[in-house]
Amino acid sequence: ITYGRYVIVGFFTDEVGPQRWDDYFGVSTPQLSFQAMFNHAAAMRNGDDRKPGGALACFAGGAHADALFDLPDEEIMSRFAKDLLAVFPELEGKLGEGIVRRHRRVVPFWAPGRRNSLPPLRDPLGTIHFAGDYQLDLPSLADAATSGERAAKAVLA
Ligand SMILES: Cc1cc2nc3c(=O)[nH]c(=O)nc-3n(C[C@H](O)[C@H](O)[C@H](O)COP(=O)(O)OP(=O)(O)OC[C@H]3O[C@@H](n4cnc5c(N)ncnc54)[C@H](O)[C@@H]3O)c2cc1C
Structure with a gap:
């Protein structure tokens, strides 16, 4: 069995008030160090009472992930943070320290x-x-x- 791979960085964020990404569960980010950003809380937000803070997870898969596996956490974190800020510059200064996860076996494919x-x-x-x-x-x-x-x-x- 061959497996898909992921390198993921999760960021806790400390923004206040409604944000551009609030309604998006996923954002496609081609050409960056990760290919998609997920905002899982979007599934629970209903428009009113937007609490401060959030959590965003940036996913690099396949060959992109392979190229990242052996890099130190700090290097992966800084690349992802830089690219996330390129998509959402308003997050400047609001990204907590990233949490890096390397998954060598995500889902099988043939x-x-x-x-x-x-x-x-x-x-x-x-x-x-x-x-x-x-x-x-x-x-x-x-x-x-x-x-x-x-x-x-x-x-x-
Ligand atoms: C980051 C990530 C995101 C994902 N997102 C999604 C998603 O959004 N939707 C979706 O449907 N799927 C998703 N998946 C895939 C999904 O998680 C897997 O398909 C599913 O968990 C596989 O279940 P499983 O029981 O086959 O294997 P696993 O959940 O991998 O369970 C195997 C278990 O065997 C244990 N084990 C391994 N070797 C041994 C040993 N020698 N002795 C004893 N125990 C052992 C492991 O510790 C593990 O607990 C994602 C996976 C990852 C990694």
């Missing part, structure tokens, strides 16, 4: 023709049933949970 390795990976080994995001059709948390449920039922049966 080259053309390589999914034929899947059937043996799905087969139980005797009474041992496997579960994981690679087992079904669209690698995700949902598929991982479904495959876990299926494996548990098979074991019970």
Whole structure:
């Protein structure tokens, strides 16, 4: 199984009042050191009572992530902070220290023709049933949970 990679920097921010990104769950950021910024709180903000502060997560994936893995945290943080400020200059002085995470196995994917390795990976080994995001059709948390449920039922049966 080949896995997608991510290098992520999360920033706690200390802005006050409504901001341009409040309604955007994700912002595509091509040509920068990260390819997308996620603002997960957007899903919970409803327009009124915008509390101060927030949290923004900047994601570099694939080859972009590969090029970052071996750099020191400080270097990754400073590149991401610089690029985030290029998109939202009003965050100047409001970005807390970044939190760097390196994920070498995010979700599995297959080259053309390589999914034929899947059937043996799905087969139980005797009474041992496997579960994981690679087992079904669209690698995700949902598929991982479904495959876990299926494996548990098979074991019970
Ligand atoms: C940063 C990030 C963001 C993501 N975003 C999304 C998203 O938005 N939506 C989505 O659907 N999916 C997302 N995913 C993918 C999702 O998290 C995975 O598809 C899912 O967690 C896989 O579940 P799993 O049970 O197959 O494996 P895992 O959750 O990886 O569980 C495997 C477990 O096995 C343990 N383990 C490994 N080796 C051993 C060992 N030798 N002995 C004992 N235990 C061991 C590990 O510690 C781990 O707890 C994201 C993943 C990452 C990393």
